[in-house]
Amino acid sequence: MRIIVDTSVLFDRAALDALMDDPRPKVLPAVAFAERARQIFRDHGVLPEELRSTLVKSGWLIEPFGPAEAGRIAGQLRQDRVWSKHSRDALIAGHVQDLDELWTANAKDFAAVGLDLRHIVDVRARKVPAPDPR
Amino acid sequence: MPRSLATRLDRLARKTKRTESEVLRRGIELLEEEAEREAAHERMVAWAERDAHLKTSRSWRLGGFK
Numbered sequence: 121m122r123i124i125v126d127t128s129v130l131f132d133r134a135a136l137d138a139l140m141d142d143p144r145p146k147v148l149p150a151v152a153f154a155e156r157a158r159q160i161f162r163d164h165g166v167l168p169e170e171l172r173s174t175l176v177k178s179g180w181l182i183e184p185f186g187p188a189e190a191g192r193i194a195g196q197l198r199q200d201r202v203w204s205k206h207s208r209d210a211l212i213a214g215h216v217q218d219l220d221e222l223w224t225a226n227a228k229d230f231a232a233v234g235l236d237l238r239h240i241v242d243v244r245a246r247k248v249p250a251p252d253p254r
Numbered sequence: 255m256p257r258s259l260a261t262r263l264d265r266l267a268r269k270t271k272r273t274e275s276e277v278l279r280r281g282i283e284l285l286e287e288e289a290e291r292e293a294a295h296e297r298m299v300a301w302a303e304r305d306a307h308l309k310t311s312r313s314w315r316l317g318g319f320k
Contacts, residue, residue: 177294
């Protein structure tokens with residue numbers, strides 16, 4: 121079981137601390153990386169390579185977006201209006217596999233793109249599960 | 255030293271034929287990796303706190319896309 125991390129989690133200290141303590145693999149989808157890399161360079165001049173290096177040193181995997189991820193979302197999102205509004209959320213949701221959790225501060229956006237609610241962990245609602253002590 | 259690291263080193267010493275110096279060297283490597291991981295985490299937390307006001311709005315990330 122992996123934790124897929126939405127961009128919004130990168131702005132939440134409590135969630136980051138919880139992720140640090142959680143032994144499960146942490147995965148940042150390439151689209152989420154692009155969002156954060158663009159913003160942090162735009163606002164603070166932090167180069168994408170510095171962000172990438174920091175994430176890797178923290179033990180996170182930046183996962184490429186490939187055919188498997190694309191296929192997952194193509195089959196669950198039919199409404200054009202939702203697609204035009206939440207396409208990036210959909211691309212991020214494409215990384216979620218059967219046993220994965222998706223941590224986000226924007227839970228309703230991921231519900232809107234058709235991601236099964238059992239995968240969604242709303243860090244804003246503090247529904248962050250405690251790490252398994254084993 | 256964190257207990258998990260001590261356990262790993264103990265297992266390494268008991269279940270392999272590593273010499274004491276090899277185990278110590280591995281212990282130092284693991285401590286360095288852990289320190290690097292914690293430093294990276296602190297950097298991510300510092301960035302998060304600086305930009306915390308952006309957490310719940312995706313519109314900024316879209317750069318006016320919406």
